[in-house]
Amino acid sequence: MDLLKVLFVGDIVGKTGRKVLKEILPEIKKNFYVSFVIANVENAAHGNGLTEKIYNEIVNAGVNCLTSGNHIWDKKEILKWIDTKNNLLRPLNYPPNAPGKGYAVFNIYGIDLTVINLMGRVFMQPIDCPFRKLEEIIQKIKKPIIVDFHAEATSEKIAFGYFADGKVTAVIGTHTHVQTSDNEILPKGTGYITDIGMTGSFDSVIGGEREPIIKRFLSGIPYKFEPAKQGEGLDGCIIEIEKNNFLCKNIIRMKIRKINGEFILKMEDAFGNYNMLKLKKFGGGKNENYKI
Numbered sequence: 687m688d689l690l691k692v693l694f695v696g697d698i699v700g701k702t703g704r705k706v707l708k709e710i711l712p713e714i715k716k717n718f719y720v721s722f723v724i725a726n727v728e729n730a731a732h733g734n735g736l737t738e739k740i741y742n743e744i745v746n747a748g749v750n751c752l753t754s755g756n757h758i759w760d761k762k763e764i765l766k767w768i769d770t771k772n773n774l775l776r777p778l779n780y781p782p783n784a785p786g787k788g789y790a791v792f793n794i795y796g797i798d799l800t801v802i803n804l805m806g807r808v809f810m811q812p813i814d815c816p817f818r819k820l821e822e823i824i825q826k827i828k829k830p831i832i833v834d835f836h837a838e839a840t841s842e843k844i845a846f847g848y849f850a851d852g853k854v855t856a857v858i859g860t861h862t863h864v865q866t867s868d869n870e871i872l873p874k875g876t877g878y879i880t881d882i883g884m885t886g887s888f889d890s891v892i893g894g895e896r897e898p899i900i901k902r903f904l905s906g907i908p909y910k911f912e913p914a915k916q917g918e919g920l921d922g923c924i925i926e927i928e929k930n931n932f933l934c935k936n937i938i939r940m941k942i943r944k945i946n947g948e949f950i951l952k953m954e955d956a957f958g959n960y961n962m963l964k965l966k967k968f969g970g971g972k973n974e975n976y977k978i
């Protein structure tokens with residue numbers, strides 16, 4: 687095949703996110719010929735951070751590369767073991783003293799794919815410049831390159847996308863937990879989406895129980911974020927990489943929601959083609975339902 691297909695899964699939030707991932711990932715992999723899976727895991731452990739046990743759970747579920755963001759340090763135990771995991775990333779533009787690493791190279795059937803994790807600075811904590819950091823790192827590595835750009839402001843994300851256009855294969859936005867409908871191929875061939883969304887409970891405020899968050903807005907007092915359980919779903923996208931130039935041929939946005947006990951998948955590619963499937967219909971290893 688002339689294409690390499692990579693699945694990118696939006697921020698996995700708590701137990702519900704992990705449950706949905708385990709249930710749905712094998713179906714997506716076998717039906718859409720996905721060769722490699724990236725998932726953002728900064729909220730995987732009860733909404734905040736990552737434990738080693740949950741790291742293992744996600745890897746065993748079939749995720750090949752784990753990216754993260756501002757919440758990666760929330761469970762302090764990670765400081766002890768982050769350096770021992772080759773496929774776990776934290777944003778590359780943390781100051782040099784931070785443990786862990788910000789990019790990794792993975793060999794997929796003879797192709798070296800680099801995944802880079804970077805974090806934005808608008809409405810986020812102070813950190814080194816992600817634009818300059820990208821420029822520095824791409825002197826050392828070649829495409830295909832996929833960037834998880836973990837940021838809050840849509841303007842910063844879009845500006846970063848155009849800055850990276852042609853230099854990397856795809857820029858995938860994470861952090862807001864709300865999927866945007868702007869998946870597209872930028873003029874110089876880079877696949878882009880402002881945010882791919884999240885994986886977990888959608889009957890929630892960005893994955894958390896609604897009441898404590900509403901109370902917080904009403905009172906100004908911080909209440910504990912509790913991951914919600916209702917309304918399971920998974921957001922993500924498939925990045926189709928051309929093997930001749932390692933640019934992006936297509937970026938297909940996926941939204942999966944459990945409705946009346948069944949998982950429904952809605953997908954739309956960068957050219958406006960769309961499809962809606964029931965999970966059980968795209969089970970069984972057959973591909974005829976995949977029309978995009």
Ligand SMILES: [Fe+2]
Pocket residue numbers: 697728729755757861862863
């Ligand atoms: Fe997140």
Ligand SMILES: [Fe+2]
Pocket residue numbers: 728755756757836861862
């Ligand atoms: Fe985040």
